[in-house]
Amino acid sequence: MTFTISPATPSQQPLGEQSQLTEPPLTRNKRGVASPDKTWPQHSVLKISLLNMTAEQKQVTKENINKWAPHTNLFFKFTDKPDGDIRITANNKTKAAWSRIGTDAQRTPAPEPTMSIGFDRPPASVATTIQHEFGHALGLKHEHQHPDRTLELNKAQIYKKYKSLEKERYEANHDIIRPFPRREVKLSTYDQNSIMHYGFSESLVNDAKAISKPTQLSESDKNFIQSLYPADNSLLGKLLNTTIRKLVSS
Template identity: 55%
Template sequence: MTACNLPPATSPYNTAAFTTPESNPTRHKRGIATPDKLWPQHSVLKIALLDMTDAQKTLVKANIRKWTPHTNLHFKFVDTAQGDIRITANNTSTAGWSYVGTDAKNASPSEPTMSIGFGSSPERIEAQVVHEFGHALGLRHEHQHPDRTLVFDDDEVYKDYESRNKTRGEAYHDILRKSHRSAVKTSPYDEKSIMHYSFSRPRLKSPSEIPKPLQLSEGDKHFIQSLYPQDSTPVGQLIYTLMKVLIKADRPPTA
């Protein structure tokens, strides 16, 4: 796995446009991450949910919280639009996008930093939320891992993009390009990662197919834990628990 890759620093990262052919008119820690886009350790991240129904908010919160046990971060959902991460709903799209990690700070305060497409099945929407929030934590797309083992048919990837009025440059950037090892922190390539796109033939030569991951893999859990390690000492666990209580009570931590 790697920590995440982005177009220009001020641009959101379109992360779900290629998940399926239909989706766009010992134990190793695994993953990819961009170290300079990680949030400060033990941060309290305020998350604003914008333009969502109550049911949509419930779904988004539940799936963001799947990351919670595996980091030292605290997620505080706020009722205002003044969040560190601001998530909007797109009810006509199946795709989502997100700024990567602290690049969210470059967005205008009046604009969202993430979008969730609610135009597909509940199972896929849930997976999309987990995937997009992985980007918000600083993770890259797993299929662009420097050590990926999958083999693309480049011509078929280009052909697919051109059939959807996209450029060869976009195809290379989104799919074929590998992350530069010097720019990312990695663990072993994980084709089961929630940060991996699904692929099948003819775009893929080998293996014949990579199904769409719908849940955090064990590699995802261990990799994000290595990026945001919890303090396992009794004092560290006490402080972490106290922070959770204060956040739930809507009280700021004291100095």
Template identity: 40%
Template sequence: MSLITPPLAPPPAYEPLPNNHTSPPESAGRTKRGIADSDKRWPAGVVTVALDLSSEKSKALVVDAIREWAHHTPALRFNIVEGKTGDIRISDDEGLKGNWSAIGTEAKRIDEDQPTMHLNRTDDSKKLRSTALHEFGHALGLLHEHQHPQNSLDWDSPQVYDYYTSDSFNEAMVREHILEPDNRPDLQITPYDPQSVMHYEIPAALRRNGQAIPKNTTLSAGDKQTIRMLYPPVNPT
């Protein structure tokens, strides 16, 4: 994982990958992760999170995911409310598609009547909670682990292109969002973490060594370390 220190051009909210595969990633970002973008971290204090979700079950699962992050962000307190008014606005509106989130404070640049995070509706509680955990990581400023500059994935590129390319996700996008590591010189690197909740699930066929990376559904030790580095105690003792 790593921290990005310089200002970047603002990325829009994350776009979904095509879902015509049996086990695709939940979303494809326009920025990269291994990594947290410290330029987009929330200032210390209270962050209001508004939930505009369709069921009490969904609300409970999303709140549980937020609380898991909250244990490791001592600089932040989350004020969770129902409705559409907040710093982070989470929706499962069926008129929107995909699981995605703005990156950190890029949420401030989204119209106040629009969500800053979207979660597809599902009856699969485990899937919804793990997706919420991943997307809320983005909402805090975390990026995607599979594009860590020191990743050891050793992609089988032809297989990757075949797996991900579709009418809505072309080869250039596959290169940008899947294959290319983030090699910007201004990264502060912490170790690559294949157990990160911010890592995509990787089918075995997409790696030359034939080893799959499963979907991670809880915060890893590396996730906890990185988010605490991003949001350390205001007055550590």
């Protein structure tokens, strides 16, 4: 078992969500889309800064981040200091949220945030948003951009909805609806129930069938993230894992 206290050297990939496939193919029961060049080193302790948050916001953020924890070999250590590997800021004036993809966070100089959560939304939506954005922080990408997706999206209506960004800018930056080229991502079977999938109203889907936004990690999300950060099930591995988790949580 390899244990890493600090993440490795930052990826040399440019900021954004493009990456090259380098790992073996997955079994068919695992679903998802990821940037393998941007996943964290195996068994890393990730320090997570919670910035500009109330006590309640910190608690809900921790709870929803920790929904990923049992399905990875990573260790999450929360701090109020702005020196974390992942630095999350609260924005109480917007619904908007964003995150760097995996180790791209290391390319952002401290104390600048690497993730932002808009808390101007209902509590259930906040929980879903935190899970989704932290999926990005672990190296996952948007599931609805899977090259095997079955959706027929209405691009014109989507561009209109997100009119703050011009169509040209969307297209130039591989926008939120363009399928990823297969060579750029680690793939498994398309999963419409993934927490990394957007919801789309009837007006945004050409076949007029609305797609509900998933609200929790799917079984496929759990399987896929486990394939990226597999557990060491040896006796020594389990013992070390338990010991480290106790140290990190203390």
